[in-house]
Amino acid sequence: MFEKLKEKLGLGKKEEPAPTGSERGTSINVVASSKDFDDLVGNLKISLIEADVALPVADRISSVLLKKLEEKTIRLKGDRSAVLKEAVGSTIREIATVQPLDLVEMASKKSPFVIMFVGMNGTGKTTSIAKLAELFKSKGFYVVIAAADTFRAGAIEQIALHGERIGVRVVKHQAGGDPAAVTFDAVKHASRVDKSVVLIDTAGRMQNNKNLLEEMKKIKRISNPDLIILTLDALSGTDVLNQAKLFDEAVGIGGYIITKIDADAKGGSIISLLAETKKPILFVGTGQTYSDIIPFSLDWYLGRLLG
Ligand SMILES: Nc1nc2c(ncn2[C@@H]2O[C@H](COP(=O)(O)OP(=O)(O)OP(=O)(O)O)[C@@H](O)[C@H]2O)c(=O)[nH]1
Ligand SMILES: [Mg+2]
Known part of the structure; x- marks a missing residue:
């Protein structure tokens, strides 16, 4: 790394x-x-x-x-x-240096705590949701995943399988259905339980970027998330800044998860992102299994870089 x-x-x-x-x-x-x-x-x-x-x-x-x-x-x-x-x-x-955000602490202050995940296709939304579902479950939260990527073939089955393995509820409709309706149902379901978290999995690709962003806006309107997290693939290099700007302008980003840093020999996109956007990186993904996620801190990063 x-x-x-x-x-x-x-x-x-x-x-x-x-x-x-x-x-x-x-x-x-x-x-x-x-x-x-x-x-x-x-x-x-x-x-x-x-x-x-x-x-x-x-x-x-x-x-x-x-x-x-x-x-x-x-x-x-x-x-x-x-x-x-x-x-x-x-x-x-x-x-x-950016003001950090403690996700678990935030979630423990409001129930249901609704987190919407956005990001380009393949950046690691679904995998990161599965990792966080396990993390939240281990902290005693009731976790509900909304399978709101109804566009990509196989996306619903993919997240449903993660839910089954981790042992958390996945709210899903049919492929091609209205993603906003799925999130509405998921939030409603989670509202019945104390200390619950809703993790919304969204599509990374639609017919074009405009449609994608319009869909994100609609899901946001209906689910009224407490936080929107953008997943960024560390291997995208300086393009992470373009992606951050695109999604922030469309829906307003609260923080990032940088994925695949286990495969990133460069590491510079992390500095760029923090310096240019001043929004926190909440976690970094370090592999493909559920435990391959660590909270980000600048100390950790500098330790890796300079240690
Ligand atoms: N090495 C590594 N692979 C990762 C990491 N996070 C995700 N991946 C892999 O990246 C690929 C894409 O991950 P997904 O979670 O499906 O990405 P997505 O953003 O949901 O993609 P779409 O649903 O197509 O929009 C999968 O093969 C994951 O296993 C990570 O931190 N490290
Ligand atoms: Mg996905």
């Missing part, structure tokens, strides 16, 4: 000897001159872009980092790699 970005940033390497001109007990320069700083940060910017960090975000990181490194030569003792690591970490923190 993120090996490529880590390698490109040169942060996984063994410590290099301190540059010349350093003396024991005095501040050690990271690099010798401001020209060296420019080169170092310039190379790092290219690495960030190659690792899927969007250009404006890479620009912002570079300029903040340059300022930090210049300050650090004066103040910090230490070797090049440690200084660089610290500076990269604090720069990303500065740019990508």
Whole structure:
């Protein structure tokens, strides 16, 4: 995970000897001159872009980092790699810190707590719903899944099978039926039980994007969700930003789940998304089984990247 970005940033390497001109007990320069700083940060910017960090975000990181490194030569003792690591970490923190959201805590304050999942086809909506259904069930919630992807052949059977395996109720109508009606029934059913959660599985593809977004708006109108989560495939790279914008404009996104990070050697889309949209990443998907989901935190991410 993120090996490529880590390698490109040169942060996984063994410590290099301190540059010349350093003396024991005095501040050690990271690099010798401001020209060296420019080169170092310039190379790092290219690495960030190659690792899927969007250009404006890479620009912002570079300029903040340059300022930090210049300050650090004066103040910090230490070797090049440690200084660089610290500076990269604090720069990303500065740019990508977002107010977190505790989903389980939110859900425990209102019943039924209704979460609608949206996202392009194949990004991992259905799988993430199954993972969260198991998580919520393990926390003592009554979980109802609304099989509101009535468009794709096999979608209803897919989510019904997950429901059966996990042991949660799936409310479904026929294929081709009205998805908003399915969600209406699911919310009604969940309303009879205390501490319940409704997870709405929606379609990722319709005849075209316009129809897809119109359908999302209709489901939202009928189900009145407490939260709309967008699933994004980490392997989509910088396109995650386009998808985030598209869905946010249509229905308003409260947070993200980034899937397939187990297969993502780059990792830069996470920084881009946080820096550009300032919305929280709630979980990351790390595989295909139900337990392959972990709550996201910037500390976790930086630990992976810089640790
Ligand atoms: N490796 C890995 N695979 C994942 C992860 N999340 C989902 N997948 C896989 O990605 C594929 C698509 O997942 P789905 O959950 O069906 O995606 P979807 O968004 O519901 O797709 P549509 O219903 O077509 O819109 C499946 O093969 C999943 O097993 C993850 O975190 N890691
Ligand atoms: Mg699906």
